[in-house]
Amino acid sequence: xxxxxxxxxLLLSVGLLHAQTEEQKxxxxxxxxxxxxxxxxxxxxxxxxxxxxxxxxxxxxxxxxQEYLAHHIGPELGDFTSFKxxxxxxxxxxTGDYAFAVETYNYTIILKKDNSEIKRRGxxxxxxxxxxxxxxxxxxxxxxxxx
Numbered sequence: 001x002x003x004x005x006x007x008x009x010l011l012l013s014v015g016l017l018h019a020q021t022e023e024q025k026x027x028x029x030x031x032x033x034x035x036x037x038x039x040x041x042x043x044x045x046x047x048x049x050x051x052x053x054x055x056x057x058x059x060x061x062x063x064x065x066q067e068y069l070a071h072h073i074g075p076e077l078g079d080f081t082s083f084k085x086x087x088x089x090x091x092x093x094x095t096g097d098y099a100f101a102v103e104t105y106n107y108t109i110i111l112k113k114d115n116s117e118i119k120r121r122g123x124x125x126x127x128x129x130x131x132x133x134x135x136x137x138x139x140x141x142x143x144x145x146x147x
Contacts, residue, residue: 022135023092026099026128029135030090034103038084040077042069049137050129056141065137082110097130106147120144 029048036042049065062068077083088105102125109118124142128135 022094022099022130026092026094026101026135027090029128029137030101030103030126033137034085034088037073037077040080040083042074042077045069050131053137054139056139058143065140079112080109081112081115082108084108099128099130099135101126101128103142107144119147121147 033045033048036045046066046069051064051066053065055062055065055068057068057072062072085105085107088103090101090103092099092101102123104123106119106121109120110116111118122142122144124140126137126141127139129138130136
């Protein structure tokens, strides 16, 4: 009986550690994207998204990440002096090769043209898929409102 309990405990522990590890990997993908935005340099971030991803921002379907990068966020970042998230929180649920994340945050943008600040409260929901051993964003929907 003691061996059975030890075996069950080990199996549960390994399962929880695996889930926590996968949860952290998903958080790492989202963190890498957030960090790129804060650095105002999104080069290479397309690798974080599947080819046929879908981005929705504040009531508008932006298309794939590549389209969003070319026509929205990429050019927009050029108008910023600074883009900072604070506070930032993310909750991730992993189920097999799929994950769902909800990010909540405040952000402050400082514009190049006049050093004015834009302060917003935001939320994003993301759906990720494990593809060839790597977590990638399939769908991201974010919105914000004035603080």
